[in-house]
Amino acid sequence: MRWNRRVFMGTGAAAAAALSAPMLGAQGRPRVVVVGGGAGGATAARYLAKDSQGGIEVMLVEPTRSYYTCFFSNLYLGGFRTLDSLAHGYGTLAAGYGVNVVHDWVIGVDRDARTVHLAGGASLPYDKLVLSPGIDFVEGAVPGWDLSAQDVMPHAYKAGTQTALLKAQIEAMPQGGTYVMVAPPNPYRCPPGPYERISMVAHHFKTHNPTAKILIADPKPGFSKQALFEEGWERHYQGMVERLGPDFGGGNVRVDPAGMEVDIDGELVKADVVNVIPAQKAGHICAAAGLTEGNWAPVDGHSMVSRMDPDIHILGDASAQGDMPKSGFSANSQAKVAAMAIRGALTGSRVFPAKYSNTCWSLIAPEDGVKVGAAYEPTEEKIASVSSFVSQTGEDTALRKATYEESLGWYDGITADMFG
Amino acid sequence: MKARLLALCIALAPPGAAHAEDQAERLGDAARGAEIFGLCKGCHQIGPGARNRIGPHLNEIFGRRAGAIEDFSYSKAMDRAFSDGLVWDYDRLDAYLENPRALVSGTRMSFRGLANPQDRHDVLAYLRDFTASPQDIPESAPTALPREVALPPEVLAIVGDADYGAYLASECLTCHQQDGSDAGIPSITRWPVEDFVVAMHAYKRKLRPHPVMQMMAGRLSDEEIAALAAYFRNLE
Numbered sequence: 001m002r003w004n005r006r007v008f009m010g011t012g013a014a015a016a017a018a019l020s021a022p023m024l025g026a027q028g029r030p031r032v033v034v035v036g037g038g039a040g041g042a043t044a045a046r047y048l049a050k051d052s053q054g055g056i057e058v059m060l061v062e063p064t065r066s067y068y069t070c071f072f073s074n075l076y077l078g079g080f081r082t083l084d085s086l087a088h089g090y091g092t093l094a095a096g097y098g099v100n101v102v103h104d105w106v107i108g109v110d111r112d113a114r115t116v117h118l119a120g121g122a123s124l125p126y127d128k129l130v131l132s133p134g135i136d137f138v139e140g141a142v143p144g145w146d147l148s149a150q151d152v153m154p155h156a157y158k159a160g161t162q163t164a165l166l167k168a169q170i171e172a173m174p175q176g177g178t179y180v181m182v183a184p185p186n187p188y189r190c191p192p193g194p195y196e197r198i199s200m201v202a203h204h205f206k207t208h209n210p211t212a213k214i215l216i217a218d219p220k221p222g223f224s225k226q227a228l229f230e231e232g233w234e235r236h237y238q239g240m241v242e243r244l245g246p247d248f249g250g251g252n253v254r255v256d257p258a259g260m261e262v263d264i265d266g267e268l269v270k271a272d273v274v275n276v277i278p279a280q281k282a283g284h285i286c287a288a289a290g291l292t293e294g295n296w297a298p299v300d301g302h303s304m305v306s307r308m309d310p311d312i313h314i315l316g317d318a319s320a321q322g323d324m325p326k327s328g329f330s331a332n333s334q335a336k337v338a339a340m341a342i343r344g345a346l347t348g349s350r351v352f353p354a355k356y357s358n359t360c361w362s363l364i365a366p367e368d369g370v371k372v373g374a375a376y377e378p379t380e381e382k383i384a385s386v387s388s389f390v391s392q393t394g395e396d397t398a399l400r401k402a403t404y405e406e407s408l409g410w411y412d413g414i415t416a417d418m419f420g
Numbered sequence: 421m422k423a424r425l426l427a428l429c430i431a432l433a434p435p436g437a438a439h440a441e442d443q444a445e446r447l448g449d450a451a452r453g454a455e456i457f458g459l460c461k462g463c464h465q466i467g468p469g470a471r472n473r474i475g476p477h478l479n480e481i482f483g484r485r486a487g488a489i490e491d492f493s494y495s496k497a498m499d500r501a502f503s504d505g506l507v508w509d510y511d512r513l514d515a516y517l518e519n520p521r522a523l524v525s526g527t528r529m530s531f532r533g534l535a536n537p538q539d540r541h542d543v544l545a546y547l548r549d550f551t552a553s554p555q556d557i558p559e560s561a562p563t564a565l566p567r568e569v570a571l572p573p574e575v576l577a578i579v580g581d582a583d584y585g586a587y588l589a590s591e592c593l594t595c596h597q598q599d600g601s602d603a604g605i606p607s608i609t610r611w612p613v614e615d616f617v618v619a620m621h622a623y624k625r626k627l628r629p630h631p632v633m634q635m636m637a638g639r640l641s642d643e644e645i646a647a648l649a650a651y652f653r654n655l656e
Contacts, residue, residue, distance in 0.1 A: 329594060333591065336590040340587055350584075350587075352587045352588075355588070355591060355639070357591055357594075357636065371631075371632070373631075373632055374635070375635050375638075377639075386639060387635050387638055388635070389631035389634070389635055405603075406595075406605055407604070408603065408604045409597075409602075409604025410594070410595045410604070410605060412597065412601065412603065412604075413593065413594060413595045413597050413605060414595070416597055416598065416599070417590075417594055417598075
């Protein structure tokens, strides 16, 4: 977006006044429709409603009434959280902030008419649209697997019933059984997620099924926090976890859900639990609206506005923005920049330069937490990392415990920031 | 001691690493301080449920204004110190412990003083455990010292743009809770502006250890830090 920087640099009254004439929606105030009630969408809705103080009509379209956070769902698999503790409703956004929450699916976007069509038949005109639909899976990414197999070989990469299913399978696994994870190629939601999941599954097995085996078929040569995870697996779960990278055929995988078999580079593995995390793409509404290039929806990092449509902002996992990982933290960070830019455009409020940040905490074992993070700023080309940090191997137990406790504080913080 | 008191002036304090080193040497041993505190116990209580006795209780002493406990009857000298705006920061407590009457002539505290600087640092380390000031959050080892960073007066004098602070603060609120909850992650609401500014500069200069905060503070300008301080100061 060109205008937001111009407004900031020219803070004079003239520049602000030129943009202060509000666009009018059907009810006399501008309307923003937000699609998707997760870390990006819920945050955007809340900040738009809160900071415009009623000056913008905010509609949030989200199919589910209870949102289960994907972040921390691995801790549920490990027995550190209940599923209920990951569930959040939209009551406060509606009652406390005046967000009009619509539980429905978006089936199409008419960009010319600036209207969103819902599965229930309704159409919602918008002045600005925010899409934060998360991910969908790339068809055919793992031969033998499609969505019809998810009840046998769960992905558990959208939290809720899938996570509960995977946990039930892990708990029901016979003694000495084999858990296979088919890990995704880059880029995908939550880079450390699959490996935190391995840690949590291993923790469960260590207690309940100590002769169980964990096998990872991984198409990537390396992964997020690799040294930290491998150190932790060696320390806490020695001999339980085996990872086959691309050099050992980990990228050449076919599954047979009926026979519960995984073919890794020609070797047949008989498995008891198969957790298939396929390659990912932007939530399908982005492609349906013609906003994608390849698998993702490109945006301008100054405001998260689509490079295809100046009235649509795309947040979180679905967006192609540059260096930020696909994470709840990132989506939350991006939502605030987008909300500020949208308010500036619709109400003439002040617009400041975009700043972004991300931190991902992972739990390796009880009270053994690690983290990785970075700060970001936009360039013309992309959102670029400007500084970063990562936990170190060999840290003492007190620091790891503090890091874990910090992650619990963060969970409470971000969910309060999303849902009020 | 006079030289030490002069060094209180922020502008005069030595900048950067030398300053940090100076502080590190002055971090006392709280366990030893607890033993030395035996000398004080006849008159002062500290810890949960501490009450005023011959002397006022010493909870939250760091950052407390001298003579400020309402239901305690102070000497005229200490009342005057209150009016003068004396605040119990590290250097003033250190001076007072060394020789009470040198700092507050006419104080009723009849204590001959601790001549050994290490004894004083140890006692102060012990007292610090009972002050939950913003400079005292657990992760920042060199806590409750008078100033962790030497900031020019013009930096401290910046009046923060609270509107800008509101936007910048949205980044903080991903982790720090708006309602001031502090489980796992410290509360940052309603701090005195100067404490906030100093703490952020301490992270920016990597004097405080937390990597996320070092990163967050590291890219904030002086004006942006002031803006955040102004915003969080008044957050309800």
